[in-house]
Amino acid sequence: MRTLTEADAxxxxxxxxxxxxxxxxxxxxxxxxxxxxxxxPDEELDWDAPFEEGKWFWPPELVSLYxxxxxxxMGEEQRILxxxxxxxxxxxxxxxxxxxxxxxxxxxxxxKAATSAHVRYALxxxxxxxxxxxMFARLISRGETPWYPVSPVHQNLGRLFKTIxxxxxxxxxxxxxxxxxxxxxxxxFPDERVQPLIRGVTRIHVVEESRHVRYARExxxxxxxxxxxxxxxxxxxxxxxxxxxxxxxxxxxxxxxxVGLDKREAVAQVKASGHxxxxxxxxxxxxxxxxxxxxxxxxxxxxxxxxxxLLA
Numbered sequence: 112m113r114t115l116t117e118a119d120a121x122x123x124x125x126x127x128x129x130x131x132x133x134x135x136x137x138x139x140x141x142x143x144x145x146x147x148x149x150x151x152p153d154e155e156l157d158w159d160a161p162f163e164e165g166k167w168f169w170p171p172e173l174v175s176l177y178x179x180x181x182x183x184x185m186g187e188e189q190r191i192l193x194x195x196x197x198x199x200x201x202x203x204x205x206x207x208x209x210x211x212x213x214x215x216x217x218x219x220x221x222x223k224a225a226t227s228a229h230v231r232y233a234l235x236x237x238x239x240x241x242x243x244x245x246m247f248a249r250l251i252s253r254g255e256t257p258w259y260p261v262s263p264v265h266q267n268l269g270r271l272f273k274t275i276x277x278x279x280x281x282x283x284x285x286x287x288x289x290x291x292x293x294x295x296x297x298x299x300f301p302d303e304r305v306q307p308l309i310r311g312v313t314r315i316h317v318v319e320e321s322r323h324v325r326y327a328r329e330x331x332x333x334x335x336x337x338x339x340x341x342x343x344x345x346x347x348x349x350x351x352x353x354x355x356x357x358x359x360x361x362x363x364x365x366x367x368x369x370v371g372l373d374k375r376e377a378v379a380q381v382k383a384s385g386h387x388x389x390x391x392x393x394x395x396x397x398x399x400x401x402x403x404x405x406x407x408x409x410x411x412x413x414x415x416x417x418x419x420x421l422l423a
Contacts, residue, residue, distance in 0.1 A: 124336055124337070125336075126332055126335065126336055126404070126405050126406070127404040127405060127406075128332065128404055128405065131329075131332060131333050131336060132329055134229050134329070134330070134333065135227065135228045135229060137229075137325070137326070137329050138227070138228035138229045138231065138232040138326070139228045141232045141235075141322050141325060141326055142228060142231060142232050142235060144322055145232070145235050145239075145319075145322060148318055148319070149239065149319065150242075150315045150318070150319065151242070152242060152245070152246040152249070152312070152315055153245075153249075155311065155315065156246075156308060156311045156312065156315075157307075157308070157311075158249065158253055158308070160307065160308065162306055162308070163306060163307070165187075165191070166191075166304060166305060166306045167191055167194045167302075167304050167305050167306065168191070168194040168195040168197075168198040168254065168305070168306055168309055169194040169197055169198045169201070169299065169305070169309070170295075170298055170299055170302050170304065170305060171190065171194065171304075172298075172386075172390070173295050173298065173299070173390060174190070174193055174194050174197055175197060175362045175377075175381045175384075175387055176193065176377060176380060176381060176384075177384075177386060177387070178384065178386040179380040179381070179383075179384050179386075179387075180380060181372065181376065181377060181380050185372075189370060189371065189372075192370045193366065193367075193370045193372075195254055195256060196256050196257075196259075196366040196369055196370055197362060197366055198250075198254065198256075198309060199250075199251045199254055199256035199257065199258075199259060199366075200259040200362060200363040200365075200366050201292065201361075201362075202247035202248075202250050202251050203247070203251065203258055203259040203260060203261075203363070204259070204261065204360060204361065204363075205243070205244075205247050205292065206244045206247050206248060207260070207261050207266075207269065208288040209240045209243055209244050209288075210244065211269050211272070211273045211284075211288075212240060212284075212285055212288065213237050213240050213241070214273045215273055215276060215281040215284070215285065216233045216236060216237055216240075216281075217237070218273075218281070219233060219278055219281060220233045220234070232326060233326075236322070236323050236326065239319045239322075239323065240323075243315075243316060243319070246312060246315070246316075247312075250308070250309075250312055253308065256369075257365070257369065259363040259365060259366065261360050261363075262360070265356055265359075265360050268352075268356055269356075272284065272349065272353065276349060277338070277342045277345055277346055277349075278330075278334050278338065278342075279331055279334035279335055279338050279342060279343065279346040279407075280342075280345060280346040280349045280350060282327045282330050282331040282334065283331060283346055283349075283350040283353075283402065283407055284349075284350065284353045285323070285327045286324065286327050286328065286331065286398055286401075286402075287350065287353060287354060287357055287395075287398065288357065289320050289323060289324055289327070290324060290394075290395070290397060290398040291357075291361075291391070291394040291395050291398070291421070292394075293316075293317060293320050293321075293324065294393070294394040294395075294397070295394055296313035296316055296317050297317055299313045300313040300314040300317060328401065331405065331407075332405055334346075335405045335406050335407065343406070344410075346407060346412075347407055347408070347409050347410060347411070347412030347413075348411060348412050348415070350402070350407055350412060350416075351411065351412035351413070351414070351415025351416050351419070352415060354415065354416050354419040354421050354422075355415055355418060355419040357419070357421075358391065358419040358420050358421055361391070362381065364377070364378050388420055391420055391421055392420070392421060392422070392423055395421040395422070399416065399421065399422050408422070
């Protein structure tokens with residue numbers, strides 16, 4: 112008697128993007144890519160090189176206050192200082208998010224065959240995320256800026272989410288945390304106005320995160336076809352809430368205080384900034400188009416995404 116494989120079980124299943132790919136084949140290709148293109152930031156980057164005078168720590172157009180009245184009043188030195196603190200705040204946010212992601216991945220593979228390529232790749236991704244978190248922490252220390260933790264409310268929401276999240280919810284949150292920042296980093300690492308160390312960190316992160324995005328997208332497509340209806344509906348709601356948390360947590364308001372700005376005024380101007388709204392929506396568009404295609408952006412969840420400012 113022929114044994115039924117996963118490929119047999121999924122044969123003919125499709126979503127709006129076409130036939131679902133075999134999970135093991137996708138994982139094998141990602142493992143091969145990992146073997147060819149993985150980096151040790153401690154060895155790859157020159158952590159001792161001094162920062163270059165007049166260079167940014169984040170492209171100015173991506174700094175939260177860019178093109179606001181407050182920005183226009185600031186001198187170049189203060190603008191660059193703000194970019195330095197916002198880079199540290201994003202690195203801090205990245206560590207928080209990756210700690211959640213690693214726990215979600217461990218939960219995902221807990222009851223799956225450890226010998227499968229799908230599980231081996233998940234473990235490889237956890238290795239990558241460990242290195243990224245250490246890299247971000249070292250970058251914060253090297254920049255001589257504070258550590259910028261998320262608010263206690265968001266910290267506890269993250270703790271709740273990683274405890275109750277379903278598999279499709281976990282992969283939706285994974286993509287949200289990775290793709291917006293990935294879009295920004297793709298603008299950063301080739302930008303010669305930016306400090307070489309920042310460009311090196313973002314280059315490593317972009318190369319390795321591209322595999323993580325592929326893994327999460329393929330698994331989420333499968334889950335939105337095969338998961339129970341209640342799980343898909345729960346995913347729509349939790350992803351909408353996570354989008355709202357993410358959009359607020361993206362810039363820590365303490366950065367404004369630490370560069371000598373009025374925090375309340377700065378936050379108000381960022382909220383009112385058409386440029387900032389366009390940046391966030393543009394950064395999220397590739398993701399929101401994908402989520403819309405596979406049925407995540409529906410009903411109340413879609414309204415929550417709109418209220419986050421990431422979806423027009």
